[in-house]
Amino acid sequence: MTARVVAWLSEGTWHAVVDSVARVLEATNSSPEVVLLHVLDSQVGEAVHGAFGGLLGRGMRERDPGTAVTDAGRAAAAELLEAARRRLGAPAELVVRAGRIEREVVAACAGADLLVCARDGDRSRLGPHSLGHHTRFVVDHAPCAVLLIWPDAAPALASIPSPP
């Protein structure tokens, strides 16, 4: 049975995640299945949909900007994953999911052996807040090992404040 690696890719930080997956592939002898995952936040389209509903039907249904936003989001997700596959330079399955981001990521990890994802919080002050709330949930609930990477250079040891 081959191992399965899921890479969760988000706007801004996906380059570093793909590069880490490439390093994982180089380091292993077996060739694991790679899944490149992007999750669309369905709340965005729904919020726009709702704002349009608030206008009480002024303008026609077919002009619902929520639909336009959702469609544009799907197209952008496909492009992001395609760019990621090119950067990886290895075969990979491309998966787009939509829903609550953190729950969809965890659900996509069913049967996976490793999840690779990036910190998405405040990296200017190292500490608990370097994990945003999506990543926090994913790290806490992932059903597999998690490789949590720094999207930019890892901080130096000297960045740790001295003990009180």
Added chain:
Amino acid sequence: MVSGVAAEALALALLAGVLLFAMLQPRGLPEAALAVPAAAVIVVLGIVSPAEALRQLQTLGPTVGFLAAILVLAYLADAAGMFTWLGGFLGKLSAGQPVRLLGLVFAAAAVITAVLSLDATVVLLTPVVFRTAVSLGLRAKPHVYACTHLANSASTLLPVSNLTNLLAFSATGLSFLQFAALMGLPWLAVIAVEYVAFRWFFRDDLRPAPASAGTESHRDEAHRDEAHRDKEMAPDKEMARITAPPVFVFAVLGITLLGFGASGLVGVEPVWVAVAGAAVLAVRSRVRGEISVSGLVREASPLFCLFVFALGIVVAGATGHGMGRALGAMLPTEPTFAGLLGVALIAAVLANVVNNLPATLVMLGVLGLDPHPGLVLAMLIGVNVGPNLTYVGSLATLLWRRVLARREAAPTLTEFLRLGALTVPIGLLAGVAALWFGLTLGGGMQ
């Protein structure tokens, strides 16, 4: 002839039915399909006398005409490429920095809402902003939510910014310029509250991209050709390219805006200024083949205009028999700070229970024939800022969507609701405080 309690109950039931129908639009039927028969029933049963109904239609006439003209104006600006240009322009100015883009989106959404009404921001600006954010490789959520929020909360500045303002404009007795002068400070105060809240609420989504983003991977730098690199860094070239600015549209909009300001001085109804601006753009777009005449008529939303007329009569029936007096007894009558805040809060609650359009009609009916302008403006702050509390503008719609959600697995917007709970109370408070300050400064505004 129905009167008293029976009339009140029947009118309220009809109002509830009309609003429910408008929110659900069963089989895609227009909202006027039930509102017009309901209004007819109200008049036939004598709940509203024919003379009173005629008076309602006369008051609503310029308002509805104004709405149609503004809807057409926004549509024509879009047909001439203004929003596409704006998307590219915002993207370029932002230099890919999420915080800078948020500031630009705030400015754009606030101005578009003020000048071309909240409809233009929701229907035309939001999709453009989404595509701009995505083409820059940024998270679109803060920017899209900024559009949906400001469409409501930044719609207080001018009488044209929101249909609610148009409905209340004549009741204020103010000129276009006086309205804008009194609402300028509240407008800025509410936007400032929104901006601070957004910066904090979306701090995770607004982090600058790490330095590694867009660089070559460590593996195959040598093999990569230029075309691939371009594709990876600018996934949506169409958006990145900026078209020529639509100078003519900006000129017409600018002159229209000046015309609004001057309308009070020369004694012309501002609705004619809007019609003139729309006509100039329409003729040009028609000559250039950008629009069709049928498209123009459709964009003026004649059925929705009919709905507003009918709703006005139904609301008059519902408020004219006791409920109006009961609500009126609850409303403050003096434009003190507490009085203004009270009116704004009641208006905000009402706008969230039903929708801000009927809420405005009800509040105007309750405030009476000659209310203090400050109270009308406070009411507008309430009905305009309030709807952000429930993302669909009313509790009724929200509950209905929850019923649907159980069937279709549509998401519940806990995040959007938390954002509203954060911005609306503070925004209302800041807006009313700014209005009170302006009124006091202006010597009480007789």
